[in-house]
Amino acid sequence: MKPVVMPKLGLTMTEGTIATWLKQEGDTVAVGEAIAEIETEKITYSLEAPVEGTLLKIVLPAGESAPVAETIAWIGRPGEEVPNEKEGPAASLPHPSEDEASDVQPVMASPAQPALATPFAKKIARDKGVELDRVTGTGPYGRIQADDVVEFLKRLESTSHVARITPAAAVVVEQHGLGAENLRTLDGERVRRADVEGYVEQVNDVRSRVIPHSSMRQAIAKRMTESWTAIPHVTLHRSVYAEGLFELRKKASEKTTKKISMTAVIACLVSRLLPKHPLLNAHYERDGTRVFDDVHLGLAVAVSNGLVVPVIRHANSKSIPELAEEIADVSERARTGSLNPDELEGGTFTISNLGMFGVDGFTPIIVPPQTGILGIGRSVQSMTSSDGTAQNISMTLSLSFDHRAMDGVYGARFLDSLARCIEDPMQLLF
Amino acid sequence: MNKGTLLRWYRTMMRIRVFEETVNEKFLAGEIPGFVHLYVGQEAVATAICDLLNESDYITSTHRGHGHAIAKGADMKRMMAELYGRETGYCKGKGGSMHIADFRIGMLGANGVVGGGINIAVGAALAGKLLDNGRIAVSFFGDGASNRGTFHEGINMAAIWKLPVIFVCENNQWSSTTFYRNSTAVEDIAVRASAYGIPGLIADGNDVFDVYEKADEAVKRARKGGGPSLLEVKTYRVKGHFIGDPEKYRRREEIMEQLENNDPIKRFVQRVTDENLLSSEELTQVDQEVVEEVKNAVEFAQSSPFPDSSQAYEDLFVEDGVQ
Amino acid sequence: MREVTFAEATLEAMREEMARDSRVFIMGEDIASQGGIFGQFKGLADQFGLERVRDTPISETAIVGAGIGAALGGLIPVIDMHFADFLGVAMDEVLNQMSKIRYMFGGQANLPLVLRAPDGVTRSGAAQHSQSLEAIFMHIPGTKIVAPSNAEDAKGLLKAAIRDPNPVIYFEHKDLFRRKGQVPDGEHITPIGKARVTREGDSLTVVSYSRMFTEVEAACQQLGDEVEGKVELIDLRTIVPMDVETILASVRKTHRLLIVHEAVKRGGVGAEISAVVAEKAVEYLDAPIVRIGAKPYPIPFSPPLEREIVPQVDEIISAIRGLLNARI
Structure with missing residues (x-):
């Protein structure tokens, strides 16, 4: 008898939901046969039977969620007795009987940690080119054993080459x-x-050619890869009502003859708000997170052959018109390639606006060593009231943050504060 | 004593003295690593006792062991090379000053543990007895070691088994920095022999004639199967416990007095000159030869290579061959 | 093959080696008149005389020290420590003399010497007569260490130890003395430094020695089919020099390792084996290495307390099951 556990389907997955059971208790299942659909926040996945036998017991009913590596069903020979309780990872060890010495208890990591695998399982996976994230572990705490990798390989072979x-x-x-x-x-x-x-x-038919990497392309590639591989990104998306922004822009325009960009308005709000959320106005360093009193705001600016991120110093103490002017200046000089190198250094947070290209939302990549970046999507008219009469302007904000420096709730609170400020800039005063 | 014996004693005492003074000089010059304990002032003890032994007899020694090795017939070149940590040393550079041994002449090793050699001598004497090869053993140790359990256990065992071993306690009055009367309850360590039912003898350790006479008695007893003896030789450690010892624990005058009036070599020269046993030309010739010999030993050591690092992995076990 | 007790097997070894080589002699407390506390020297004095079978005073320091001197003087001493626990009394002789002499003097001397050290738990010996101390001596370079688990190796290893030109500590478990086993007829030597694979398997390597090896065998017997073809059992036999290759070869095959000894688990031989396997074969491990050893307390007197501290068969069984079923 073997437990079927909630698989880990990616680095950040901690729990999954059974969408539907494709097999019922008592059904015979073959190795690799789909037995359930599992939903995560990102994908739907067909869970395959790890062994052949009879689906003896469904522990986790459809619609319910369970942490990764928790037992969700049992497969075995008909008549085999299934353990009573819903067994978590720790409890999937048989209950130690009186005579079992406490000394032999395994000492392993806690359940929430990523991709536990034995050294031998890792060796086989490495030798065979298997990504361990795709393998379901059946050992204690969902640890991937060598057998799990071997089973996985067999399944892969039987499904892709036979079935x-x-x-x-x-x-x-x-x-x-x-x-x-x-x-x-x-x-x-x-x-x-x-x-x-x-x-x-x-x-064979595709015509193709190679565009050589420019030095800027190489630099961007290097920086993006470093950021993406080193930083555990989490991106939060939030729709906000954006009338307030247009209102602010209008008021600011009355104070100056210069054009006020939407970016400047958002930059101003973000800069005033960031000091209240210091972990996002910060650098992630080896020994700690360095938080800054002032906001030095990076702005992603597209240039003809790539991307640069000039930095607006002390953005938190500048007015919207001042910011608008400075943003216009650095953007222009970015495009003409006349920025000083020090204007590209020392940012504490970055904004990237793709709204003008009709993008709704996206997952911006953090500029190391910063801990966060805000992506701005386009503004759209949307129906809001139930009778469909009232119309509103809404916009999607996408915040990527470094999960090493903070957790989801922290990012969400910032995004929430920002949304409220956009909807009602007076909020900044409270 | 015939002339040959006297010259031999003089040569041995001078070899020890010049060797030790040279070691002192070379240590202070930074040529010799580790720490070194000198035998200066006690030359008469090793000289007289080892003169009574055959090459095949055994001795065990102490951390202050250069004199015993030289008196037993060790090669000063290989000794000096060992002190210098060279490949050509007795222990190929693995032992140093405190661990010089020459098993071919029955020198079973200096010993870094006070009292560590006593039972080894007992065992060597047991081997001599069981193999009936006529070999006897002498264990040299100091007044400090006489307070160790090995002293008690070893002498008792040798006494009950009547082993051919002589326990020579060189009472140089200082165990490291402690005066022996502050660590030892009796004036004469020799009286402890009565606790084991064996003879306890006392000799003037700075008089080679007296040491010879008393040791001769003990050696004869051992060779005849009469069992062990405890021979206490009263001497004085004129150098510090080790080279570089600040010697805050005793007065300089005390040492000067010893050097002036109780130096074993001075006393020997005085006697042989007074009694016209040896001429000053004969003594001077020995002096010159010994100085030359020690000079050669230093040159040998200095010109010898350090051991290759691979030698650190040799000599732990006899790798092959079965007894 | 003949069936004899472990004690008789050691006695055969002594008789054969003393007859073979007149340099071999034995000394210790209560061996000539009493024949040893466990009868392991019975009749030796009659056969070889009191010169070669010597009763000593209660002077462990002198016994070991004199053994060293005797070896340097051309004899081959076998020294009975009475109880392994008393090695502590002669620690300087073992630590600073016996283990150092060959190396420190640049290989000038051979030191053929056997220290026989009856160790382990038996009949409520309590704290000062029950210890298994091999790990302490394993830590000192310059001494070989053996620990037979059965009559055949008791004889073979003792003969090998006597013939070895190096110092050897021969740990003989007190509880094994009375146990019977098959011993080959005629000359029989067990080479020092060679472990023995007594049961082959593909899923779990169990390394043990001395009495605990017999407990592992008992555990396997009880588990029957459950471990058949799965558990590979290695009797280490020699602690120093350790047969690392045999252990590594087995772990590379089975991917799981359990080490069982009666000595305290903390800092024990099992810790050394674990470290070696982790250093040289970690990528072959499909489960944590598991060690079973005594808990870090003195051995208590009362039988239920003693059982609590010293490993029992049940503990071995659950560890084997846990490892075989990926529950550890």
Whole structure:
């Protein structure tokens, strides 16, 4: 008898929900056969049976959630007795009987930690090129054992090479050295020879050329990769009513002859608000998070061959017109390539506005060593009242933050404060 | 005593003295690592006792062991090389001053643990007895060691088994920085022999003639199967406990008095000259030869290579070959 | 093959080696007149005389020290420590003399010497007569250490120890003395430094030695089919020099390791084995390494207390099950 556990489907997943059970208690299941649909905040996933046997017991009913690695069902031989309680990771150890020495208790990490695997499981995975995130662990605390990797490989083989591909198609796949990943791009229940041949033809037919990386491209690539691989990003999206912004822009425009950009208005609000959320106006350093009294606001500016992020110093003590002027100035000089290098250094938070390109929302990448970045989407007219008469302008804000420096609630509170300020700038006074 | 014996004693005492003074000089010059305990002033003890032993007899020694090794016939070149930490030293540079041994001449090792050699001598004597090869053993140790349990256990065991071993307590009056009367309840350590039912003898350790006479008695007893003896030789440690000892614990006058009136070599020269046993030319010739010999030993040591780092992994076990 | 007790097997070894080589002699407390507390020297004095089978005063320091001197003087001493616990009395002789002499003097001397040290728990010996101390001596370079688990190796290892030109501590578990086992006829030597694989398996390596090895065997017997073909059992036999290759080869095959000894788990031989496996084969491990050893307390007198502190078969069984079923 083996437990079926809530799989870990990605680095950040901590729990999942059963959308539906595809098999009922008492059903016979084969290895690799889908037995349930699992939903996370991101995806829906078909959970495959890790072993063959009878689905003895469904522990977690459809619609309910459970943490990663918790037992959600049992598969075994008919008649085998299933443990009574809903067993969590710790309890999936058999209850120690009187004679079991306390000394032999395993000492392992707590359940919420990512991808636990034994060294040997890791070795096999490395040797066979398996990503451990895709393997479900059956050991204590959901730890991936060597057997789990071996089972996974077997399943992979049986599904991709036996169930879903015809023998003739497999030969073509073999001849052209196509990987399993390529096959997944094909549609259809079973991959047939013609499908593979069509794919091969299509691949061979594509005309292509290489655009060499410019030095700016290389720098951006390096910086983005560093940021994306080193920083555990979490992005929060929030729709806000944006009338307040237009109102502010209007008032500010009355004070100056210069054009006031929406970016300047948002930059001003963000800069005034950030000191109240110091972990977002900060640098993440090895020994701690360095928080700043003043806000030095980075602005992502698209230039012809890439992207630069000039920094507006002391943005929190500048008025909207001042900011508008300064933003216009650095943007212009960014485009003409006449920024001083020190104008690109020392940012404490960054704003990236893609609203003018019709983007609704996106996941901006943090500029290290900063801890947060705000993405601004386009403003749209939206229906709000139930009778469909009243109209509002709404906009999506996307905040990416460094999960090492803070947690989701912290980011959410900032976004919430920002939303309230946008809706009613007077909030800033309280 | 015939002339040959007297010259031999003089040569041995001078070899020890010049060796030790040279070591002192070279240590202070920074050529010799570690820490070194000098035998200066006690030369008569090792000289007289080892003169009574055959090459195959055993001795065990102490942390102050250069004199015992030289008197037992060790090669000063290899000794000096060992002090210098060189490959050509007795222990290939693994022992140093406190661990000089030459097993081919029965020198079973200086010992860094006070009283550590006593039972080893007992065992060597047991081997001599069981193998019936006529070998006897002498254990040199100090007044400090006479307060260790090994002293009690070893002498008792040798006494009940009547082993051919002589326990030579060199009472140089100082165990490290402590005057022996502050650590030892009796004036004469030799009286402790009565507790084991063996003879306890006392000799003037700075008089080579007296040490020879008393040790001769003990050696004869051992060779005849009469069992062990405890021989206390009263001497004085004129140097510090180790080279560099600030010697805050005793008065300089006390040392000067010893150097002036009780130096074993001075006393020997005085006697052989007074009694016209040796001429000053004979003594001077020995002096010159010894100085030359020690000079050669230093040159040998200085010109010898340090051991290769791979030698750190050798000599732990006899790797092959079965007894 | 003949069936003899562990004590008789050691006695055979003594008789054969003393007859073979006149340099071999034995000394210790109460061995000539009494024949040893466990009868392991019975009749030796009659056969070889009181010169070669010597009763000593209660002077462990002198016994070991004189053993060293005797070895340097050309004999091959076998020294009975009475109880392994009393090695502490002669610690300087073991630590600073016996273990150092060959190396410190640059390999000038051979030191063929055997310290026989009856160790372990038996019949409520309490705190000062029950210890297993091999780890303390394992930490001192310059001394070999063996610990047989059965009559055959008791004989073979004692003979090997006597013939070895280096100092050897021979730990003989007091509770094993009366146990019977098969011993080969004729000359039999167990090489020092070679572990023995007594049961082959593909899923779990269990390393043990001395009496605890017999407890592991008992555990496997009780588990029967559950461990058949799965548990690979290694009797270490020699602690120093350790047969690391045999352990590593097995772990690379089974991917799981359990080490069982009667000595205190903390800082024990098991810790050393764990470290070696972690250093040299960590990527082959499919479960945490598990050690079973005594809890870090003196051995108490009262039987239920003694059982609490010293590892029992049940503990071994649950560890084996836990490791085999990926529950640890």
